[in-house]
Amino acid sequence: xxxxxxxxxxVAALAFPTWAYLAFFFIIPxxxxxxxxxxxxxxxxxxxxxxxxxxxxxxxxADPTFxxxxxxxxxxxxxxTLICLLIGVPFAYWLAVKVPSRWRALLLALVLVxxxxxxxxxxxxxQILLAPEGFLSDALQTMHLTTGPLSILYTxxxxxxxxxxxxxxxxxMPLFVAMDRAxxxxxEASRDLGANRWRTLWQVTLPLAAPGIASGCLLxxxxxxGDYITASVLGGAQGNMVGxxxxxxxxxxxxxxxxxxMAVVLMIFILLTVAIVxxxxxxxxxxxxxxxxxxxxxxxxxxxxxxxxxx
Amino acid sequence: MxxxxxxxxxxxxxxxxxxxxxxxxxxxTATAVAGVNLDVRSGEFLSLLGPSGCGKTTxxxxxxxxxxPDEGDIVLAGSSVVGVPPHKRPVNTVFQAYALxxxxxxAENVAYGLRQRRTSRAEIxxxxxxxxxxxxxxxFATRNxxxxxxxxxxxVALARAIVNRPKVLLLDEPMSAxxxxxxxxxxxxxxxxxxxxxxxxxxxxxDQAEALSMSDRIVVMLDGRVQxxxxxxxxxxxxxxxxxxxxxxxxxxxxxxxxxxxRLVTADGEIAAADADAAPAGSAVLAAVRAESITxxxxxxxxxxxxxxxxxxxxxxLGETIQYQLTTGSGxxxxxxxxxxxxxxxxxxxxxxxSWAPAHVQVFPNPHPSTGGQ
Numbered sequence: 001x002x003x004x005x006x007x008x009x010x011v012a013a014l015a016f017p018t019w020a021y022l023a024f025f026f027i028i029p030x031x032x033x034x035x036x037x038x039x040x041x042x043x044x045x046x047x048x049x050x051x052x053x054x055x056x057x058x059x060x061x062a063d064p065t066f067x068x069x070x071x072x073x074x075x076x077x078x079x080x081t082l083i084c085l086l087i088g089v090p091f092a093y094w095l096a097v098k099v100p101s102r103w104r105a106l107l108l109a110l111v112l113v114x115x116x117x118x119x120x121x122x123x124x125x126x127q128i129l130l131a132p133e134g135f136l137s138d139a140l141q142t143m144h145l146t147t148g149p150l151s152i153l154y155t156x157x158x159x160x161x162x163x164x165x166x167x168x169x170x171x172x173m174p175l176f177v178a179m180d181r182a183x184x185x186x187x188e189a190s191r192d193l194g195a196n197r198w199r200t201l202w203q204v205t206l207p208l209a210a211p212g213i214a215s216g217c218l219l220x221x222x223x224x225x226g227d228y229i230t231a232s233v234l235g236g237a238q239g240n241m242v243g244x245x246x247x248x249x250x251x252x253x254x255x256x257x258x259x260x261x262m263a264v265v266l267m268i269f270i271l272l273t274v275a276i277v278x279x280x281x282x283x284x285x286x287x288x289x290x291x292x293x294x295x296x297x298x299x300x301x302x303x304x305x306x307x308x309x310x311x
Numbered sequence: 312m313x314x315x316x317x318x319x320x321x322x323x324x325x326x327x328x329x330x331x332x333x334x335x336x337x338x339x340t341a342t343a344v345a346g347v348n349l350d351v352r353s354g355e356f357l358s359l360l361g362p363s364g365c366g367k368t369t370x371x372x373x374x375x376x377x378x379x380p381d382e383g384d385i386v387l388a389g390s391s392v393v394g395v396p397p398h399k400r401p402v403n404t405v406f407q408a409y410a411l412x413x414x415x416x417x418a419e420n421v422a423y424g425l426r427q428r429r430t431s432r433a434e435i436x437x438x439x440x441x442x443x444x445x446x447x448x449x450x451f452a453t454r455n456x457x458x459x460x461x462x463x464x465x466x467v468a469l470a471r472a473i474v475n476r477p478k479v480l481l482l483d484e485p486m487s488a489x490x491x492x493x494x495x496x497x498x499x500x501x502x503x504x505x506x507x508x509x510x511x512x513x514x515x516x517x518d519q520a521e522a523l524s525m526s527d528r529i530v531v532m533l534d535g536r537v538q539x540x541x542x543x544x545x546x547x548x549x550x551x552x553x554x555x556x557x558x559x560x561x562x563x564x565x566x567x568x569x570x571x572x573x574r575l576v577t578a579d580g581e582i583a584a585a586d587a588d589a590a591p592a593g594s595a596v597l598a599a600v601r602a603e604s605i606t607x608x609x610x611x612x613x614x615x616x617x618x619x620x621x622x623x624x625x626x627x628x629l630g631e632t633i634q635y636q637l638t639t640g641s642g643x644x645x646x647x648x649x650x651x652x653x654x655x656x657x658x659x660x661x662x663x664x665x666s667w668a669p670a671h672v673q674v675f676p677n678p679h680p681s682t683g684g685q
Contacts, residue, residue, distance in 0.1 A: 188377055189410035191397040193424035193475065203423075207414050292426070294418035295436040296452050 030267075037260035048256035057261035066245060066262065070269070073242040076156065076231075077224040080163040084171040084220050085213070087164070092175035093205065097187070108176065111169050119166065123233045126162050127153065130234070154236030162230040167223070171216040178212020179205060207288075214281070218274065225270050242266055324389030325353035327478045327511035329374060334383035336369050336535075343369040345535035346383070351479070356505050356512045358522040361532035362558070367515045370532075371481050374513065376400045388478055398427070403472035404481040408488070409464045411456035417467050418443070418452040424475040442474035443467075445504065462493045469504075479511040486521060498525050519559050523547070531555045553597050553675035561602035563645050566677060569594050575674065578641035583616040584672035595677040604671035605647035607635055607657065611664050618666045621645060623659050637665060 012019075037057055039050035095107055114122055129136050130153040137150035152158050182205055190200040206213075228243030235241070246266065249259030329351035336344040344366040351357050359367035372378045374385060376397030385392050392400050403424065411420050421439045430438070443449045446466035456464055465485055472480055482501075486494045502525045505512045516522050522529050523543040531538040531546060531554075539551040550556035553564065567577035571592040575582045582598050590596050612618060621637035624644075628634075632648040633656060639645060645665060657663060 183410075185406055185408060185410040186412060188397070189404070189406060189412070190423070191377075192375060192402075192404045193471070194398045194427035195423075196396070196398050199427065204412060292415065292419050292422075294416075294422045294439050294452070295432065296418060296440045296449075 033260045033263050035260075036256050037264045039257040039260075041255045041257055045254075047250075047254045048260075057257050058265065060258055061261050061265050066242070069240050069245055070242050070266075072156070072240060073225060074269075074273075076159055076163060076241060077221055080160060080167065080224050081171075081217050081221045083160070083164045084168050085217060087168060088171035088175050088216060089206075089213070092172055092179050092209075093201070095172075095176050096179035096182075097184075097205075108173075111172050114165070115169060120229055120233070122166065123162055123230050126158070126165065127233055130158055130161075153234065156235065159231050159235040159241070162234045163224055163227065166227075166230060167220040170219040170223075174212040174216040174219065175209060176212075178209035182208040210281075210285075214278075217277075221273075222270055225266065326388050327351075327353035327509075328386075328388060329479055329511065329513065330384075330386040331370070331374075332384040332386065334370070334373065334380045334385060336366070336373060336378060337381050342535050344373070344380070347532075347535070347537055349530060349537065349540070351511060351513060354509050354511055355527040356502065356514065356525055358514045358516055358526040358529045359532060360516055360519060360522040360529050360558070361538075363517055365532040366535035367517075367532050368483055369535075371404075371483055371513060371515050374479070375402055375404050375481050401478040402481055403475050403477040404483060405465075405468050405472050405485045407484045409456075409468040409485075411464055411467060411471070413455070413457055415456075416452065417448065417454050417456060417459070420456060420467060421471045421474050423471065428475075438474050439470075442470040445473070446470045461488050462497065465489065465497065469501075473504075473508060473510065477510060479513060480505075482512060482514045484515055484517065486516070486518075494521070495524075501525060523559070531558060550599075550673065553599060553678065556599045556673060556675065561646055561648065563600045563602060563605070565598045565600070565643065567596055567598055569596055569674075573669070579619050579639045579643060581616070582672060583669040584674050585670045587672075587674050590674060590676060597675045597677045599673045599675060600667050600671060602634070602646045602648040603632070604667045605645065605649075606666050607637075607647050607649055607663050608666070609657065609661070609663055612666045614666060616669060617672070618664055619645070621663055621665050623657055623661050623663055626656060626659055628656070635663075637663065639665075 035050060036048050038053040038055070039048050040052060040054070040056065041047065042049040095104060099107060117125075128134055130150065131137065132149035132151060132153065134150070137146075140146045140150060141148075152161075186204055186208070187200055190204045191197075195203060226243045228241055228247050231241035231244055242262065243266075246259050246262045249255045249262060253259075329349070331347050331349040331351075334344055334347045335342065347366070347370060349370075359370060361367050369378060373380050374387075374392075376392065376395060376399075380393060387401060412423065415423070418439050421442055422435050425435045425438060439452070440449065443452055446469050448463065448466045448470060451459065451463065451467075456467060459467065465488075468485070486497055489497060498521060501512075514522075514525065523546075526543060528540060528542055529546050530540050533554050539546055539555045541549075546555060547559055550559065556562050557564065565575075565577050565579070565582065567575035567582060569587060569590045569592050570576045570581065571588065573583055573585070573587045575584060575587055575596060575598055577598070584598055587596075606612065619639050621639045624636040624638055626633065626635055628651070629648070631650070633651050635647045635649070635657065637645040637647060647665060
C-alpha cells in the first residue's frame with residue numbers, strides 16, 4: 001500500500017463519526033423519503049406500499065391547496081428572512097463596531113437566551129402574549145392605541161412575527177462573526193483614504209461580511225421553509241405552511257407516499273431558490289468588480305521611464 | 312483657533328506643515344499624551360521615537376483623525392483640524408499591519424482613495440500605475456494582497472497612501488513586521504521616496520536605529536511628553552535627558568556627586584567630565600559614557616583621569632565591534648564596545664583598564680538619587 005492511500009484511509013477512518021452521522025441521519029432518511037414518494041397508500045390502515053412504482057404522488061401534490069400553501073410558505077420564509085436581515089445587519093454592525101468589547105459577550109448571551117428554552121414553549125409564549133384577552137391586548141387598549149381586543153393571533157402576521165422571533169439569533173450570529181472579523185483597522189484605512197462612514201459600510205464592511213450574510217440567510221430560510229410548529233401554534237387555518245401539510249400526511253392522514261412526495265418537492269424547491277439567489281448574488285458581485293476594476297495605464301509607464309532616463 | 316494673541320507662535324501655512332499645540336489625550340485615568348508641542352516642517356522626514364506606551368502612536372492617530380485631543384490644537388497647513396473627520400483631512404496613513412482590503416486586488420486597493428474622490432477612470436489608471444511603479448509593484452497589480460509577502464504588502468500600503476498625494480504621510484511602525492535585512496532595504500528606499508516626492512513624513516517607531524538612519528529630525532518621547540527634538544546627530548551627541556541618552560545607543564550610567572573643578576565623585580573614584588560644573592556642587596548626578604567611547608587595554612593608559620580597573624565578565628563578537636561586559640572594583644557593570652581592529656580579543660576573566668575622555672562624559676541630574684540612578 002502506498003503512503004498516500006494509507007494516509008487517506010487513516011483520515012477517512014478518523015472522520016468515521018462524521019460520515020456515519022451523515023449517513024444514518026441524513027442520507028438514509030432522505031433516500032427512504034425519495035423511495036416512498038414513488039409508492040402509494042394501498043388501504044386505510046397501511047401507511048405506504050412500494051410494490052408499484054409511479055410518479056402519481058407528484059401529480060397529486062399539484063393540487064390547489066398544496067400550491068397555495070406552498071406560495072404562502074415561500075412568502076412567509078422570504079419575508080421572514082428579509083426582516084431578520086434588516087434587523088440583524090444593523091444590530092450585528094452595532095455589536096461588532098460600536099459596542100465596547102467588555103459588553104459584547106453579555107449582549108451576545110442575551111441574543112442566545114431564547115435558545116435556552118424549548119422551541120415549542122417559546123412559540124406558545126407568543127400565543128399567550130398575542131391572545132385577544134392577553135396582557136398586551138389589555139395594555140394597548142388601556143393606552144387607547146387600539147379599539148377592541150388585539151386580533152393578531154391565528155393570522156399570517158402572527159406567524160411572521162413568530163418566525164422572525166424564533167430565527168433572528170441564527171441571523172445575528174454569523175453576521176456578527178463576519179463583521180467582527182473585518183476588523184477596525186480596515187475601517188480606519190477606508191476612512192483614512194477619504195471614505196465617510198456610509199461609504200466605508202458599503203465598500204468595506206458589508207462586502208467583507210458577505211459570506212456571513214449568505215450563511216445567515218441560508219440558516220434562516222432553509223429551516224423556515226420546513227417549519228410547521230410556528231405556523232400551527234400561531235397561524236391556525238390562515239397561517240398554513242407546507243411543513244404542516246407534510247406532517248399531516250405522515251401523522252393524521254397516514255399517507256407516507258404523498259407526504260414523501262411533498263417533502264421531495266419542498267427540498268427541490270429550496271435547492272432551486274438557493275441556487276437562483278446565489279446566481280443573482282454572483283452576478284451582482286461580478287458587476288461590482290467590473291465597476292471597481294482599474295485599467296492600468298501601460299503607455300504612461302514607458303513615458304515615465306523615458307523621462308527618468310533623460311533626467 | 313480664530314483668536315490671535317500676540318503671544319501665539321506664528322502659524323505655519325505651508326502645505327505640508329503640522330503644528331501640535333499643547334495636546335493632551337487621556338484614556339480614563341491614564342494620560343497617553345500629556346501636553347505635546349511640536350512643529351513639523353513642510354517636506355521633512357520627522358520620526359516620533361520612544362518606547363511602547365510613550366504616546367507616539369496616539370499622537371499620530373490624533374493627526375490622522377482617529378482620535379480627538381482632549382485639550383490643545385492640531386493645525387495642518389495653517390488650519391485647525393480638530394473635529395475634522397479622518398476622511399476630510401489631507402493626510403494618509405501607512406498602517407502597522409498594512410490594513411490592505413482583502414476583497415480587492417492590489418490595483419483596486421491603490422485606487423480606493425482616488426475612487427472616493429470621484430477621479431476619472433483614465434486618471435485612476437494612470438496614477439495607480441505610477442504609484443505602483445514607484446514602489447516597484449507594477450507587475451503585481453492584479454494579485455490579491457493575501458498572495459503577497461510582508462515586504463510586498465508594505466509597498467502596496469505605501470502606494471495606496473501616496474497615490475492620493477497627501478500633504479502629510481503618517482507611518483505607524485510600518486517596518487515592524489519585516490525581517491532585518493528587508494527592513495534596512497526599505498528604510499533606504501523610503502528615505503529616497505520621501506526626497507523624491509517632497510511629502511512631509513511623520514514616522515512612528517520604537518527602533519532608534521531606524522529613526523537615526525532615516526529622519527531629518529527625531530522627536531524622542533517618554534510618558535506622553537517630548538523629551539527632545541533634534542537631528543540624529545544632535546540627539547546622539549547632545550542628549551537632553553538621561554532617558555534620551557540611554558535610549559539612543561548603549562550607554563553606561565554611573566551615579567555620583569558633583570565635586571566642583573570638573574570632577575564627580577563616584578564609587579569607583581573621581582570622574583572628570585567636560586560639563587560636570589553645569590550642575591551645582593554636591594548635587595546627585597548620573598554620568599553617562601557611551602559603550603563605544605570606552606577604551607579597553609591590558610596596560611594602564613598614560614592618563615590620570617577616567618581610568619578604572621575592571622574584570623572582563625563576558626565577551627561577544629558583534630561583527631563591527633567587540634562587546635565587553637566589565638565589572639569595576641566597586642561592582643559596577645560597564646559595557647564597552649571596541650572596534651576589532653584595535654587589538655586581539657581579551658578573554659573573559661582577565662583584568663583590564665577602562666578609560667574614556669572627559670569630553671565623552673555627559674552629566675544629567677539623577678532622577679532617582681537614592682537607588683543609585685536608573
